[in-house]
Amino acid sequence: QVQLVQSGAEVKKPGASVKVSCTASGYTFTSYFMHWVRQAPGQGLEWMGIINPSGGDTSYAQKFQGRVTMTRDTSTSTVYMDLSSLRSDDTAVYYCTRDPVAGPYLVDYWGQGTLVTVSS
């Protein structure tokens, strides 16, 4: 069965960086794009960007341009989301979610989420 397993919770200080991983299983890793979406406490969901695990090409939301980097390792079926210059309002649960088409966007399975807390 399809599984997206994310790395564990992180606590970071303002100005630091965080790298969250998402390891896929149960399907062909390079056949599905992967999005990253975050959910701040008491807030709605916010799309951050997408990576094509096959070629590694990416597209980021304007808000995160320059601060986010998405990469992948096909040997381990893992995608990574690196967010730098962290601020307190980056405190959120970060999700990876896969997409069979990408443009249009049709996400189906989601990871379990990774809580990132930014606090001094």
Place this chain on the structure above:
Amino acid sequence: DVVMTQSPLSLPVTLGQPASISCRSSQSLVYSDENTYLSWFQQRPGQSPRRLVYKVSNRDSGVPDRFSGSGSGTDFTLKISRVEAEDVGFYFCMQGSRWPPTFGQGTRVEIK
């Protein structure tokens, strides 16, 4: 960006009664292939989101048939024909027809 406006934000319901959630988009969600990429997700407490419906009205495998999606253009609805205790949670819509994908604010469904 396309703004997705969900209502209500909170929905107390009686077990066995119907429930309805609205999602309106600021632009038409009809894509160039003439499909409409509007999905509905359920997020139970402490769990990650689960997709219920995709392309407006297609129910995902394993989703009870008491859940149904409808709508067109800019106006969409998720209906639960008879609410059960396991339906408690957070429901949100997502549009995938226009870049970037955007989400409704979410609706919290609780039992009265």
